[in-house]
Amino acid sequence: GAGVSQSPRYKVAKRGQDVALRCDPISGHVSLFWYQQALGQGPEFLTYFQNEAQLDKSGLPSDRFFAERPEGSVSTLKIQRTQQEDSAVYLCASSPWTGDWSQPQHFGDGTRLSIL
Amino acid sequence: SQQGEEDPQALSIQEGENATMNCSYKTSINNLQWYRQNSGRGLVHLILIRSNEREKHSGRLRVTLDTSKKSSSLLITASRAADTASYFCATVIQGAQKLVFGQGTRLTINP
Numbered sequence: 001g002a003g004v005s006q007s008p009r010y011k012v013a014k015r016g017q018d019v020a021l022r023c024d025p026i027s028g029h030v031s032l033f034w035y036q037q038a039l040g041q042g043p044e045f046l047t048y049f050q051n052e053a054q055l056d057k058s059g060l061p062s063d064r065f066f067a068e069r070p071e072g073s074v075s076t077l078k079i080q081r082t083q084q085e086d087s088a089v090y091l092c093a094s095s096p097w098t099g100d101w102s103q104p105q106h107f108g109d110g111t112r113l114s115i116l
Numbered sequence: 117s118q119q120g121e122e123d124p125q126a127l128s129i130q131e132g133e134n135a136t137m138n139c140s141y142k143t144s145i146n147n148l149q150w151y152r153q154n155s156g157r158g159l160v161h162l163i164l165i166r167s168n169e170r171e172k173h174s175g176r177l178r179v180t181l182d183t184s185k186k187s188s189s190l191l192i193t194a195s196r197a198a199d200t201a202s203y204f205c206a207t208v209i210q211g212a213q214k215l216v217f218g219q220g221t222r223l224t225i226n227p
Contacts, residue, residue, distance in 0.1 A: 041220070043215075109157050
């Protein structure tokens, strides 16, 4: 079956522009996560949705970052007034919800964002 | 900030040899997971070990967990060129609803 799909795969923007990154999770997966991965580092948690509810946004670096999942499926991560330090790979992951945190997460291939 | 530290940061071995990677973490966990990431791709789940387990096997993978030392190891036996990738440990911290990743080990298998 189809895995987690992210678009675009690459995004180049000028500093100060707004960007929107899309994630299509695996159909039926309740949980959806966004991570930021700097070059040579592990992913860092940004935010978590259970269906349409954003239950944890503690990892969002600033109020310029905003995520939504209005219908409980597709999610969009928006970054306003981009800065050079926003350059990274943004990964989306989804998993079924079983009431505990033992389910593996299924990752998309990410969006590589470069801010000039 | 990241919870885990992997050791070594990079490892290069010959095909057929075994590869061992270690992960240390700081706080009490519910479980620990290992993921693989090929260059330019997303992460792929390899294996999960719960906090009450000490060892787990899956194919050529063997994972151990020592909660008293807050450490885990991943052993890949009979390595293949296709095992070349970065490997990350990730913990689910008690009371937190998220995975916390280490910085990863870059494994290179030389043919």
